[in-house]
Amino acid sequence: MKAEDRLEERNPIEDLLRMDRIPHIWCPGCGIGTVVTSFAEALKKTDLDLDKVAVVSGIGCTGRVAGYIKLDSFHTTHGRAVAFATGLKLANPELKVVVFSGDGDLAGIGGNHLIHAARRNMDLVVICVNNFNYAMTGGQVAATTPLEANASTAPYGNFEFPFNLPFLMEAAGATYVARWTALHLRRVTMSIMEALQRKGFSFIEVITPCVTLYARRNRLGDGLNLLRYYYDNSEIQHGADTRQLDISFQGKIIVGKFVDKDKPTFLDAMNQHFTRVLGDDYQLYGRINHDRD
Amino acid sequence: MKKVKADPKGVLTGVHYLDGDYAIAEGALAAGCRFFAGYPITPSTETAERFAARIPKVGGVFIQMEDELGSIAALIGAAWGGKKAMTVTSGPGFSLMQENIGLACMMETPLVIANVQRGGPSTGLPTLAGQQDIMQARWGSHGDYEVIALAPDSPQECFDLTIEAFNLAETYRVPTFIMTDECVGHMHEKVVIPPAEEIEVVERKWYTGPKDKYLPYKLDKDGIPFMVKAGDGYRFHTTGLTHDERGYPVINAECQDWCVRHLCDKIRKNADKIIILEEDETDTAEVIVLSYGITSRVATRAVQKARDEGIKVGTLRLITVWPFAEKRIRELAPKVAAFVVPEINYGQIVFEVERCAAGQAKVIHVPHCGGWVHNPEDIYKAIKEAVK
Ligand code: SF4
Numbered sequence: 001m002k003a004e005d006r007l008e009e010r011n012p013i014e015d016l017l018r019m020d021r022i023p024h025i026w027c028p029g030c031g032i033g034t035v036v037t038s039f040a041e042a043l044k045k046t047d048l049d050l051d052k053v054a055v056v057s058g059i060g061c062t063g064r065v066a067g068y069i070k071l072d073s074f075h076t077t078h079g080r081a082v083a084f085a086t087g088l089k090l091a092n093p094e095l096k097v098v099v100f101s102g103d104g105d106l107a108g109i110g111g112n113h114l115i116h117a118a119r120r121n122m123d124l125v126v127i128c129v130n131n132f133n134y135a136m137t138g139g140q141v142a143a144t145t146p147l148e149a150n151a152s153t154a155p156y157g158n159f160e161f162p163f164n165l166p167f168l169m170e171a172a173g174a175t176y177v178a179r180w181t182a183l184h185l186r187r188v189t190m191s192i193m194e195a196l197q198r199k200g201f202s203f204i205e206v207i208t209p210c211v212t213l214y215a216r217r218n219r220l221g222d223g224l225n226l227l228r229y230y231y232d233n234s235e236i237q238h239g240a241d242t243r244q245l246d247i248s249f250q251g252k253i254i255v256g257k258f259v260d261k262d263k264p265t266f267l268d269a270m271n272q273h274f275t276r277v278l279g280d281d282y283q284l285y286g287r288i289n290h291d292r293d
Numbered sequence: 294m295k296k297v298k299a300d301p302k303g304v305l306t307g308v309h310y311l312d313g314d315y316a317i318a319e320g321a322l323a324a325g326c327r328f329f330a331g332y333p334i335t336p337s338t339e340t341a342e343r344f345a346a347r348i349p350k351v352g353g354v355f356i357q358m359e360d361e362l363g364s365i366a367a368l369i370g371a372a373w374g375g376k377k378a379m380t381v382t383s384g385p386g387f388s389l390m391q392e393n394i395g396l397a398c399m400m401e402t403p404l405v406i407a408n409v410q411r412g413g414p415s416t417g418l419p420t421l422a423g424q425q426d427i428m429q430a431r432w433g434s435h436g437d438y439e440v441i442a443l444a445p446d447s448p449q450e451c452f453d454l455t456i457e458a459f460n461l462a463e464t465y466r467v468p469t470f471i472m473t474d475e476c477v478g479h480m481h482e483k484v485v486i487p488p489a490e491e492i493e494v495v496e497r498k499w500y501t502g503p504k505d506k507y508l509p510y511k512l513d514k515d516g517i518p519f520m521v522k523a524g525d526g527y528r529f530h531t532t533g534l535t536h537d538e539r540g541y542p543v544i545n546a547e548c549q550d551w552c553v554r555h556l557c558d559k560i561r562k563n564a565d566k567i568i569i570l571e572e573d574e575t576d577t578a579e580v581i582v583l584s585y586g587i588t589s590r591v592a593t594r595a596v597q598k599a600r601d602e603g604i605k606v607g608t609l610r611l612i613t614v615w616p617f618a619e620k621r622i623r624e625l626a627p628k629v630a631a632f633v634v635p636e637i638n639y640g641q642i643v644f645e646v647e648r649c650a651a652g653q654a655k656v657i658h659v660p661h662c663g664g665w666v667h668n669p670e671d672i673y674k675a676i677k678e679a680v681k
Contacts, residue, residue, distance in 0.1 A: 018541075021541060052524050054523045056370070070528050071528050072527065073529075074373065074530075074532075076533060077533055080362060080363070084366040085370060086330075086356070087368055087378070088371065088373060089370075090371060091354070091370065091372070092523060095374065095523055112360060113363050113366075116363070266356075282349050282350065283353075285352060285353065
């Protein structure tokens, strides 16, 4: 199930891809394409008006997703996808805005925007492809690289403690947090569907092999092997305590849906608050979700 | 370019007593700005505060972002979401915004940034004036691009030029800066806000053709591509990468040449239409005092004193700082003995004046490193030296 095989098939997601930009730039065996497939399938299964779905990416291998998805799509700067998406969503509240980017982009250089968007419960779906390294630039150590794993700027192995992203996101205020591996195709699709159909800040981490750099440097076999390895070493624990979700080098990966709760989004909170304190002087903005009042 | 009358909801018609920072917020609301993302920084914060207080009753969004990197990114997103968007900042925040100013240029995104300048470098003089970001406004982001920058010298002009900044940003699809300073920002003066029907506002250059024919960067006859917003069914793509008409990345020298020339030429070729100057007695002058922003008001006293002594002094005020008034200075240079250039920095616009004067007139710089305005006496001395 190599990514490019999937894309070459005349599969039903074709109309969601910019076929005039295929072949894509991803390496054979890279897991990013599988996550894109899950995303496209999720979109097809929802009854969302696809004209109202926008995708925002930052920079990096996963950052290229925006360029291949045939929706309103924005390929922005390194780390700023979430902030860009915040402006996009607030300017046009009828949009469903999806941020599709990598771990380095979202949690490294963009970490500040990520936590603040979660804190505000900004109505965004964030899909974070975590491949444990900075791949586009050649496999450097990242904020997500497991201890001991080798990276081009950690040639003797990584000694920095990595982020546990679900814990970070829950602590920051995210109202939906899930983690899967790229081989959990159906589960990833389900989580993305759930996130697309709810309101609030949703964060889905997908552990994905970087076959060319992380896997090769750490002698973990080819993409399919590693994908299979991640899958086999994962354990589904819905509702697990996010404090316990650290990922060690080639260790067990706890996956599942960890957080799914209701809280007013930024815009709902803004509208409710101003309506309360300003009364008729307030110009209601966007749409308000009354069932959450 | 489609001009319409301002939406009365944002226009606070009347005679007011406002500082420059507040006047910027009122100008933005009058121009139709309905999205503001900002981060507090002295001496600009009052603009954000005013916008935050006013927007709930006008209809729109104010969001205080986590930093200036976030503010500018949110503005670009908001512009593509269909809103007129602005932020305000000062030196350190302006520095942080530079990367995404490049993105805004590359994506041809209309937006407005006001920089209430303070003394730098670094944290410098948070509460005191400077004009030290003038070159950064032009060259701060990497790569070749052009922007528009205006320099108001009063609260009234802060109001008027903020409307102008939005109009220019929309006309040319380019980030436009209001390069004011702490003095003008905190100076209280009379500001007259006209009725909405007297304010002309440029609408976005919306595309209206068939959906499947839309190309985000296909140049229209006037050299400016049409814009759409997310959610209208065009399913378009835009990127910070060098791109073709479709907005698709093309990584080669040929496309880069097309892309960069277009980004620069749409401003360069329209410089005459964009540039606003204020001149007084330049045609008969032996010496011209060239200045911008608060410094032009300080220079008035020096000019008057020299004129009282019979020296033929003209003044040229750059209301538009960028694009630079190259053509006009080339015209004037052979006719005058000297340009006197006071500015609150240690040498920025003076280099542009030297370049354009090209040895045909002396160029005398009157620097001031920031923290206060010039002593008019220093400008007067420079005028005397010019005619010696
Ligand atoms: S470098 Fe790694 S993450 Fe990037 S496309 Fe190749 S395999 Fe995928």
